Amino acid sequence: MxxxxxxxxxxxxxxxxxxxxxxxxxxxxxxxxxxxxxxxxxxxxxxxxxxxxxxxxxxxxxxxxxxxxxxxxxxxxxxxxxxxxxxxxxxxxxxxxxxxxxxxxxxxxxTPATDTGPDTVPPSAPGTLTVTDVTTTSAKLNWTPSTDNVGVTGYNVYRWDGVFNSTLVATVPGTSYQLSIAPSVPNRYYVRARDAAGNVSIATNEVRVNPTTPPADPTCAVTYQKQSEWPGGFVADVTIKNTATAAVDGWSLAFTFPGDQRITTLWSATYTQSGSAVTIRNASWNGTLAAGASVSFGFQGSWSGSNAVPTGFSLNGTPCRS
Structure with a gap:
């Protein structure tokens, strides 16, 4: 073989x-x-x-x-x-x-809107859709303009539920739109250009708009009251209220003097001060604050240029209402 x-x-x-x-x-x-x-x-x-x-x-x-x-x-x-x-x-x-x-x-x-009119050519697709200036209740949609053989007359802004339904939110002449948004509504959007004959363009990309999270309600409240003041000195009382639903076991109050104030003597608590930054801590006998309860302390201080009242307080790192 x-x-x-x-x-x-x-x-x-x-x-x-x-x-x-x-x-x-x-x-x-x-x-x-x-x-x-x-x-x-x-x-x-x-x-x-x-x-x-x-x-x-x-x-x-x-x-x-x-x-x-x-x-x-x-x-x-x-x-x-x-x-x-x-x-x-x-x-x-x-x-x-x-x-x-x-x-x-x-x-x-x-597809065009009609086969018989003077204009059967849809506009070009708008440019990339973006979202800016997002808050808890609003946002701004932005896109670049379309072109058309006759002329673009506006832009349709749609909300989409992510499955079947698109809702026309607005028709605007320009290339941006200020939205009103809500967490309970599907916040997914796209845009189409339109012309006078009713032709619509291919859609932009879809954007999802997530509302910002609103700040949590303060869980503490602070009252700062000057009891007396004289050239170079003053006395102030401060009251902290626990507005949370749980007790606070050990507290530390931080704030910043807006001027050149210095604490010289303090009662019903302890303190440290570095420059204008002050931290007040509970005494051994008043460290527990039940829900809804308050605690007070006072101090004497000095000043020269300004004795304005501080406004930003935080209790154990959490901002307080003042």
């Missing part, structure tokens, strides 16, 4: 029995109307089995459900759509063995 008779021709091997077709390529739209789009693509290459057809999937933007259409072994098809609506389109091939290919490139299209 010659050596040549033992040679295996690798090019004659068959593909694995479960090899699917390749993905269709170059998905594009060749014609679009208010109610349809004609699609074209490059045919998939067969794997183990002959390609028998294609499935076109098309999904409305900001809508969680889509539709599919099955067509034969072709490379063009027309699908039925809604006017002034944005869609994402993909195509998959299938074969006689029941295998499905990976998806083609995705295609984003938007």
């Amino acid at each position: 010659s050596a040549a008779s033992n040679t295996v021709d690798a090019t004659s091997s068959t593909p694995p029995a479960d090899l699917p077709p390749t993905a269709p390529r170059d998905l594009a739209v060749s014609r679009i109307t208010s109610t349809s789009a004609t699609l074209t693509w490059t045919a998939a290459e067969p794997g183990c089995c002959d390609v028998t057809g294609y499935t076109i999937g098309y999904f409305q933007a900001f809508y969680d459900l889509g539709e599919t259409v099955r067509v034969g072994n072709v490379t063009t098809a027309t699908i039925t759509l809604k006017p002034a609506t944005q869609y994402l389109v993909v195509v998959n091939a299938s074969d006689s063995g029941g295998h499905s290919s990976p998806s083609s490139n995705s295609l984003t299209i938007v």
